Amino acid sequence: MISFTLNGKKVETDADPDTMLLIFLREELGLTGTKYGCGAAMCGACMIHMQGAPMFSCQITLARVAGMNIKTIEGLSENDDHPLQKAWIEEQVPQCGYCQSGQIMRAAALLDSNESPSEEEIRNWMSSNLCRCGTYNRIVKAVQRAASEMSS
Amino acid sequence: MIAPVNVSRRVFLKSGAAVAVALSAGGIRLEAYASENAQEVFAGWVEVKPDNSILILFPSTEMGQGSETALPQILADELDADWDQVSIQQLDEDDRRFGNPAFGKILYTAGSSAVYGYFDVLRQAGATLRDMIRTRAAAEWEVDTATVATGKNRVTHAPSGRSMTYGEVVALPDFTETALLTPATLKTHEQYTLIGKRVPRRDIPAKSTGKAQYAIDVRVPDMLYATVLRSPVEGESVASLNDEKARATRDVVDVVTLPDGVAVMAKTLHASFAGRAALDVRWTETSPFRKYSSTATLAAYTKAAEGKADGAAWSTHGDVKAGLARASRSFDAVYTSDYAYHAQIEPMAAVASVDADGKGAEIWVGTQTQSWTTRTATEVLGTTPDRIRLNMMTMGGGFGRRTELMQNYLRDALLCSKKANQPVKVVWSREDDLKFGAFRPAAAQYLKAGIDDNGVLTVLHHRVATPSVIEYFNPIRWQQVDPNDIISMRGAESKFYDIPDFLAEHIKTERHARILPWRGIGAAYTSFAAEAFLDEVATEAGVDPLDFRRSIMENNARGTALIDRVEEMAASVPLAEGRGRGFAFAGYGDTQAAGIVEISVNESAGTIRVHHVWIAVDAGQIVSPDNALNQIEGGVLWGVSSALFERVTITDGQVDQQNFFNYTILRNNQSPAIDVYVAENNEKPTQIGEAGNPLVPPAIANAFFALTGRRIRHQPLTPDRVREALA
Numbered sequence: 001m002i003s004f005t006l007n008g009k010k011v012e013t014d015a016d017p018d019t020m021l022l023i024f025l026r027e028e029l030g031l032t033g034t035k036y037g038c039g040a041a042m043c044g045a046c047m048i049h050m051q052g053a054p055m056f057s058c059q060i061t062l063a064r065v066a067g068m069n070i071k072t073i074e075g076l077s078e079n080d081d082h083p084l085q086k087a088w089i090e091e092q093v094p095q096c097g098y099c100q101s102g103q104i105m106r107a108a109a110l111l112d113s114n115e116s117p118s119e120e121e122i123r124n125w126m127s128s129n130l131c132r133c134g135t136y137n138r139i140v141k142a143v144q145r146a147a148s149e150m151s152s
Numbered sequence: 153m154i155a156p157v158n159v160s161r162r163v164f165l166k167s168g169a170a171v172a173v174a175l176s177a178g179g180i181r182l183e184a185y186a187s188e189n190a191q192e193v194f195a196g197w198v199e200v201k202p203d204n205s206i207l208i209l210f211p212s213t214e215m216g217q218g219s220e221t222a223l224p225q226i227l228a229d230e231l232d233a234d235w236d237q238v239s240i241q242q243l244d245e246d247d248r249r250f251g252n253p254a255f256g257k258i259l260y261t262a263g264s265s266a267v268y269g270y271f272d273v274l275r276q277a278g279a280t281l282r283d284m285i286r287t288r289a290a291a292e293w294e295v296d297t298a299t300v301a302t303g304k305n306r307v308t309h310a311p312s313g314r315s316m317t318y319g320e321v322v323a324l325p326d327f328t329e330t331a332l333l334t335p336a337t338l339k340t341h342e343q344y345t346l347i348g349k350r351v352p353r354r355d356i357p358a359k360s361t362g363k364a365q366y367a368i369d370v371r372v373p374d375m376l377y378a379t380v381l382r383s384p385v386e387g388e389s390v391a392s393l394n395d396e397k398a399r400a401t402r403d404v405v406d407v408v409t410l411p412d413g414v415a416v417m418a419k420t421l422h423a424s425f426a427g428r429a430a431l432d433v434r435w436t437e438t439s440p441f442r443k444y445s446s447t448a449t450l451a452a453y454t455k456a457a458e459g460k461a462d463g464a465a466w467s468t469h470g471d472v473k474a475g476l477a478r479a480s481r482s483f484d485a486v487y488t489s490d491y492a493y494h495a496q497i498e499p500m501a502a503v504a505s506v507d508a509d510g511k512g513a514e515i516w517v518g519t520q521t522q523s524w525t526t527r528t529a530t531e532v533l534g535t536t537p538d539r540i541r542l543n544m545m546t547m548g549g550g551f552g553r554r555t556e557l558m559q560n561y562l563r564d565a566l567l568c569s570k571k572a573n574q575p576v577k578v579v580w581s582r583e584d585d586l587k588f589g590a591f592r593p594a595a596a597q598y599l600k601a602g603i604d605d606n607g608v609l610t611v612l613h614h615r616v617a618t619p620s621v622i623e624y625f626n627p628i629r630w631q632q633v634d635p636n637d638i639i640s641m642r643g644a645e646s647k648f649y650d651i652p653d654f655l656a657e658h659i660k661t662e663r664h665a666r667i668l669p670w671r672g673i674g675a676a677y678t679s680f681a682a683e684a685f686l687d688e689v690a691t692e693a694g695v696d697p698l699d700f701r702r703s704i705m706e707n708n709a710r711g712t713a714l715i716d717r718v719e720e721m722a723a724s725v726p727l728a729e730g731r732g733r734g735f736a737f738a739g740y741g742d743t744q745a746a747g748i749v750e751i752s753v754n755e756s757a758g759t760i761r762v763h764h765v766w767i768a769v770d771a772g773q774i775v776s777p778d779n780a781l782n783q784i785e786g787g788v789l790w791g792v793s794s795a796l797f798e799r800v801t802i803t804d805g806q807v808d809q810q811n812f813f814n815y816t817i818l819r820n821n822q823s824p825a826i827d828v829y830v831a832e833n834n835e836k837p838t839q840i841g842e843a844g845n846p847l848v849p850p851a852i853a854n855a856f857f858a859l860t861g862r863r864i865r866h867q868p869l870t871p872d873r874v875r876e877a878l879a
Contacts, residue, residue: 016402019422027377027421032369033362035548037497038582042812045497073362080361088360092352092778095786096216097359098366098498098548123821130812132497132549133216134786134793136823 004065006031007075017063022046024062025072033073033101037130044129047102048072054109054128073101076108084108087146095133103129107143115151117143197250197277198227200285204305204319206233211243211250211259212266213520214355215550217841218779219266221353223274226267226775229346230278230339233318234305240354242544246526246537259522262555262669263638264740264839267775271837279336285321288330292321297333303345341773341834350778355546367518367545368501368579375503375575376405377421378568379428382413382588385805386666387439390414397430407431408571412560415568421579441805444664446594449802450488453596456659457486457617463657464635466616467645472600475611475653479602482611483689486598487681489867491591491665491800493809495817498548499585504529504565505575512539513569517562518547520554524626528559532566552669553590557626560588586815587807590625591800592670593618593640593663597681602653607693608703609686611653614644616678619663635660643675643846646682648711648737648744649704665802671790672740675846679738680795680867683850687734688863697735697854710831711737714746714768717829721766722748731763732859736851742838743771747788747847749824751855755878758871762792762824762852769828769843772835780840784828787844793818795849799868 003012006029015024020039025031025048034057037045041056048057049071076082084104087093094100103126110117110125117125122143123136131139199207208224224240227233243250243259251257254269282302289307290297293314301308308315321327341348358364383389395407398416403423408415416427476482503516511533519525522542529540547554561578568576580588595618602611621639623630630637637658644656656678670676690700698715705711715737727733731752739745747767751760765788774780797816801808809815849867857863862877 015420016422019420023421026369027371030371031362032365032371035366035497036368036499036579038812040582040811040813043497043582080357080363085360089352089356092356092782094216094356094359095218095782096496096498096547096549097355097364098496100359101362104360120821123823127819127821130497130817130819132495132551132790132817134789134818134823135782136789136818136820137785137826138782139820 002062002066004067005069007071013062015062017061019062020058021048021060021062021065021070022057025057031072031074035098035101037099042130043099044106045099045102047105047129049105049109052109052112054106073105076105082108083146083149084111084142087142087149091138091142091145093135093138093142095135099129099131103131103139107139107146110143111147111150116147119144197274198231198281200281200318200322202319202323204237204317206231206238206305206318208238208240209243209250210240211270212252213261213522213544213547213550215261215520215547215554217266217783218353218776219261220355221351222267222776222779223270225346225351226271226274227278229344230275231282232302232304232345235346235351237305243522244542244544246523251523260524260555261520262552263673264841264843268837268839275338276336279338280332283333283337284330285318287333288324288327289316289321292324347775348773348777351776353779364546366498366548367503367516368498368548370503370516370545370577372503372505372575375577376417376419376568376572377424378415378417378564378576378578379424379581380410380413380415380564380578380584381428381431381433382584383435384587385435385439386441388412388435388437390433391436392434394432397432398427401427401430406572408568410564410567415564415578417568417572417576425581439805441664444802444805446491446800446802449664450490450594450596453594453617453661454486454488456661457596457598457615459659461659463615463659466636466641466656466658467647468655470653472611472613472653472655476600476602476613479611480605481692482600482602483692484598484600485685485688485865486596487684487865488596489594489677489680491594491802492670492794492798493586493589493591493800493815494549494551494553494670495815496547496549496551496553499582500561500580501578502562502565503575503577504562504569506533506566506569507539508573510570511535513566514541514543515562515565516543516545517559518545518554519559520547520550524555524557525559525562527557528562529566531558532563533570551671552673555625555669557628582811586809586811589800589807590666590668592676593621593667595677597678599681599685601685601689603689603693607695609651609689609700612646612651614646614656614678614682615659616641616644616656616674617659617661619667620660621667621669624663625668639669639673641674641678642741643678643738644682648708648739649701650707651704671787672842672845675738675740675842676794677867679736679846680849680853683736683738683847684853684865687850687854687857691857701737710770711744714744714770714831718746718748718766718768721768721827721829725764728763732855734851734854734856734858736847736854738847738850739769740839740842740846743769743840743843745769745843745847747851749848749851749855751852751859753856753859753874758874760796760852760856760869760874761822762796764825765792765848766827767829767844767847768831770831770833771838771840771843772833773837774830774832775837777830780830781828783840784830784844785826787842788826788848789818789823791845791848792824792852794845794868795852796868797870799870
């Protein structure tokens with residue numbers, strides 16, 4: 001039995017401990033906001049927070065998650081109103097949208113540690129996450145918008 | 153003129169007070185519906201309900217291009233609807249009454265065609281219903297229809313101060329008997345309230361909160377998971393199979409042999425992958441594809457391009473032979489481009505739940521075509537379309553990947569579900585998606601041009617040696633269009649220029665890999681070749697590359713205006729030390745675009761960095777301005793990515809790349825600044841989604857020349873090619 005905290009609630013499971021957290025979240029718990037994109041830590045669609053740090057959930061087995069505090073896009077805000085989510089809508093960032101949960105989770109971790117990142121810091125930090133539609137420049141604008149909202 | 157249309161039969165649904173309006177693609181002829189009850193079957197383009205809410209049909213598919221908002225926006229504008237009262241319904245079946253006028257009424261979303269294809273139909277539908285509402289209200293009030301105004305779901309009669317909601321009007325007795333105005337009262341451009349305005353996309357909130365549901369996200373009760381081990385080389389099947397270990401894997405339920413692979417069905421996705429890894433399969437190893445490698449393929453295509461054999465004329469006027477004989481100077485060059493992969497971030501996935509009798513199914517798919525997805529299901533099950541319940545899922549990227557006539561991921565889900573008697577979700581891993589991808593074809597192009605004494609281009613011969621994409625991915629369509637392959641050839645027509653003697657021809661080469669439409673289709677490589685080659689000719693002629701284009705665009709005022717504009721935009725930023733700029737003019741379809749890029753080169757690493765892109769686009773009337781910007785920005789980044797990195801290679805029939813670590817696409821910190829100008833006019837709307845990318849690769853190659861004095865004629869401009877060019 002493995003237990004951990006997910007979006008503030010306790011989860012217990014007897015699933016195969018080798019199961020990747022990403023697959024467990026999506027297929028067992030139905031938390032499909034976290035996406036499968038590459039399974040190789042190359043695209044960031046599966047980005048979640050573990051103990052507050054951004055992680056590729058495609059690389060983390062359930063065994064490793066025991067006792068940890070995990071946050072997914074579904075737990076990022078109470079009413080889908082995290083400043084980043086509002087900024088994503090305001091800047092009309094998504095196109096296909098598939099990568100955007102991961103982008104937002106990645107950006108949230110940045111703003112947790114850096115209140116006013118420079119454009120270069122944002123771009124470098126966000127470069128773990130691929131967007132095939134090409135919304136990178138809007139992502140930068142949205143992160144800047146959220147940062148200024150959070151600091152005001 | 154106001155005249156009642158002869159409504160010989162009931163043309164509108166009798167469904168309480170709800171009304172649905174249908175229009176044929178050709179005009180305002182109203183079509184009868186089979187159903188008598190709109191509450192049961194959503195059968196029209198638009199429905200106004202007694203509660204004053206409005207439902208608009210979305211006939212295309214959503215893959216990120218924003219049509220799900222843009223198309224209803226067009227209809228709602230002509231209807232004078234209150235956008236806040238409008239909800240949108242995805243068309244979930246192959247109902248050709250709503251087919252794409254740009255694709256012979258097939259339900260097919262590709263070629264950046266949704267807005268221009270449906271623009272007139274949607275306006276007519278909205279205007280016709282608005283006319284009916286005005287006419288019926290006028291009758292109720294016993295006033296002249298011309299004195300009844302509309303706006304935001306409401307009719308008003310100013311002289312008497314009376315007004316009603318649309319919902320109240322459609323609830324009036326015999327609303328569906330209302331005479332039609334013909335022609336319908338279309339708005340003038342000045343009257344638009346939604347078209348051309350900043351209307352937020354409807355799909356964005358769900359895509360910013362993780363709530364949007366893609367095919368890969370679907371879970372239905374009692375669902376099994378299947379992953380498929382496919383034959384590594386096209387055209388092979390299982391010769392022998394040992395599935396003992398796979399079957400012994402925890403939670404594996406069954407192993408199924410498919411036409412070109414082996415599926416492992418399991419209670420969890422984890423178990424399916426684990427079971428698949430335990431399969432022991434020997435393949436037939438008899439496929440002719442085993443002898444193909446991409447280097448040899450491109451060499452063969454190059455030989456064909458340089459050869460003398462005539463191809464199929466794609467576009468021609470004048471006489472290139474005579475033109476070249478007359479020219480004062482002539483030039484030639486060969487351009488090549490490698491295979492490229494779609495790399496949509498959602499890998500292929502489908503869910504199927506086959507009925508107990510095996511002759512029907514409910515399916516959940518991300519697809520660019522209701523028509524061919526339905527057809528895939530009916531072909532696989534040997535059934536009729538009425539037995540297929542299709543759930544159209546929003547797509548995690550399309551880019552041409554989801555357009556096939558026969559969709560194997562869905563086929564496999566159907567075959568597995570039929571065998572298991574349970575719903576099955578088929579999921580492709582990234583490695584599957586790349587290894588079994590279907591690519592932008594490799595191409596070799598031979599170009600020959602002549603100029604006159606003034607350095608003006610007078611003749612251009614453009615030979616494109618590449619396979620026919622349509623022949624492979626849609627043989628039915630090929631029968632209709634053979635030998636004209638728009639997917640393989642688009643862009644080679646160079647139609648924005650006046651070139652007295654011109655020939656673009658398709659040298660149809662042997663297909664050595666799976667191929668599909670890919671963002672920009674042919675223009676992704678034909679514009680690379682044509683626009684980089686014209687830069688060479690301009691240089692040889694001693695003419696500025698922009699003036700060189702201007703001299704062959706004297707009859708193209710919209711095009712030259714874009715050149716002027718983009719020149720002005722770029723001139724506002726001084727050229728930085730150590731950088732070079734390049735220009736290209738290439739649009740997509742009827743959309744024209746001019747672009748300038750600024751690059752630098754790290755000579756030892758062989759890497760090119762794109763710092764800035766300026767682009768000016770004329771796509772006629774823009775329906776959704778902010779989304780148009782987003783699409784163009786995305787297209788530009790696609791162009792940068794494809795120009796610098798993207799390359800699939802094949803050895804002995806197998807794709808060499810596995811994942812994003814060796815198929816590289818652009819990342820955030822490699823993205824240039826992008827300045828976009830979109831022309832504002834009221835001309836017919838044209839393509840947006842693929843307008844941004846075709847000009848970028850040639851502009852980068854031209855900037856590379858401006859900076860280094862060397863040409864690279866092979867796309868992508870990889871570090872080895874950069875270093876070779878600089879050596």
